[in-house]
Amino acid sequence: MKRVLFLGLLAIAWIALIGAAGAQAGVLEGSPPQTALFNDARLLALATPFLMALAIIVGIVQARAAARGLGGDALLGDRVRRHDTGSIIAHWMNAFGMVACLVTGALLLRWHERVIDLRTTFIVHFLGAGLILFAVTNHLARHGVSGGVGLIPKSFRALRDLIGELFEYLGVFGPEGAVLRIPWPKGLRQPVGRYVRGLLGFKPHDSGKYLATEQFLSYPPWAILIGTILVTGLIKLAKYVYPIPLNWVSTATYIHDLATLAIGIMLVIHMLPLLLVPANWPLLMSIFRTTVPRKYVEQRHPRWYKALLKRQPVPVEAPAAGAQPATAAATDAASAD
Numbered sequence: 001m002k003r004v005l006f007l008g009l010l011a012i013a014w015i016a017l018i019g020a021a022g023a024q025a026g027v028l029e030g031s032p033p034q035t036a037l038f039n040d041a042r043l044l045a046l047a048t049p050f051l052m053a054l055a056i057i058v059g060i061v062q063a064r065a066a067a068r069g070l071g072g073d074a075l076l077g078d079r080v081r082r083h084d085t086g087s088i089i090a091h092w093m094n095a096f097g098m099v100a101c102l103v104t105g106a107l108l109l110r111w112h113e114r115v116i117d118l119r120t121t122f123i124v125h126f127l128g129a130g131l132i133l134f135a136v137t138n139h140l141a142r143h144g145v146s147g148g149v150g151l152i153p154k155s156f157r158a159l160r161d162l163i164g165e166l167f168e169y170l171g172v173f174g175p176e177g178a179v180l181r182i183p184w185p186k187g188l189r190q191p192v193g194r195y196v197r198g199l200l201g202f203k204p205h206d207s208g209k210y211l212a213t214e215q216f217l218s219y220p221p222w223a224i225l226i227g228t229i230l231v232t233g234l235i236k237l238a239k240y241v242y243p244i245p246l247n248w249v250s251t252a253t254y255i256h257d258l259a260t261l262a263i264g265i266m267l268v269i270h271m272l273p274l275l276l277v278p279a280n281w282p283l284l285m286s287i288f289r290t291t292v293p294r295k296y297v298e299q300r301h302p303r304w305y306k307a308l309l310k311r312q313p314v315p316v317e318a319p320a321a322g323a324q325p326a327t328a329a330a331t332d333a334a335s336a337d
């Protein structure tokens with residue numbers, strides 16, 4: 001409750017501050033000249049607090065719904081729900097926004113000859129920025145309230161699993177978990193595999209819900225990079241409503257541009273294991289259709305599977321011999337056999 005209150009107050013304070021600045025008439029001292037570009041950027045700056053407030057409200061509603069058991073991870077017959085619809089929408093808002101900003105950013109930096117006029121380039125950049133802003137605020141509000149931390153590594157075991165999974169991608173534990181199912185000769189891979197298992201105590205195909213590679217090499221770098229591009233973007237936007245010092249803006253611009261390069265590289269790092277490792281293809285599909293096959297969870301994410309089974313409601317004892325248990329869980333378990 002305290003967290004909800006805190007987020008709510010933050011949103012209101014932000015709206016009040018920007019509203020007060022926006023209400024000032026005319027050009028602020030130290031602001032750039034009023035052109036069409038100026039007005040477009042100012043519009044996004046003024047819309048920002050409202051976008052964020054809306055994303056916070058939606059996030060709180062989603063967290064409340066999740067607390068009531070709506071849309072979370074669940075066994076659904078021969079499939080398992082891995083992501084709820086809200087997370088999928090937030091992922092794709094973020095991804096579309098990022099790609100739009102990346103492409104327009106590359107054009108603005110003249111990494112590629114400009115193919116559209118400058119104003120359209122900025123409008124697309126600002127639309128992308130709006131999507132990112134909404135998706136990230138929504139993600140933070142939702143998980144801030146619900147306390148969801150599944151993608152943050154919590155133990156030493158996760159580090160060991162990370163090294164093990166990287167060896168798995170190299171094909172050391174057989175072609176099933178390898179990049180493009182590379183079939184290394186057994187004589188070559190088995191001694192290395194035994195050594196890695198012995199040294200790390202690593203057990204292949206024994207993952208929890210999230211792979212250790214996601215917990216270390218995807219989520220934290222994304223969090224840092226998205227945080228950086230967002231904060232620097234907000235500083236750059238702030239100059240359209242506040243007369244902020246020029247050196248702040250030029251430092252933010254410098255970091256914003258460096259982060260552009262890093263985000264381009266990170267997008268490739270994010271997509272390669274999903275596209276090149278056939279064992280991860282069910283995960284790839286899950287970001288479009290929310291679920292993964294139950295068999296896949298049993299085989300590659302057994303620790304998550306165990307947790308899912310534990311969370312199933314205990315079937316009510318049937319009153320007479322031969323009668324069916326009354327819960328959905330029992331129906332579900334039966335359909336999976």
Ligand code: HEM
Binds near residue numbers: 229253
């Ligand atoms: C993947 C995400 C993003 C990338 C790659 C990116 C990249 C860029 C690049 C290369 C420029 C042109 C050079 C410069 O002025 O720095 C730029 C400008 C700008 N970006 Fe981003 N950006 C991203 C996201 C954002 C976000 C989320 C915001 C706002 C919250 C934002 C706000 C701005 C602003 C205000 C400008 C400058 C407009 C001006 O004053 O001329 N950007 N961005």
Ligand code: HEM
Binds near residue numbers: 222270271286
């Ligand atoms: C710049 C754009 C993108 C960003 C910022 C982004 C960010 C994220 C983040 C933070 C996650 C949470 C888990 C993790 O970190 O691995 C995730 C999951 C995922 N992303 Fe992306 N993503 C982007 C683009 C894409 C694209 C283009 C694809 C596929 C073609 C994709 C496929 C996936 C899949 C399949 C998952 C779920 C993996 C699972 O179920 O464990 N992402 N993404």
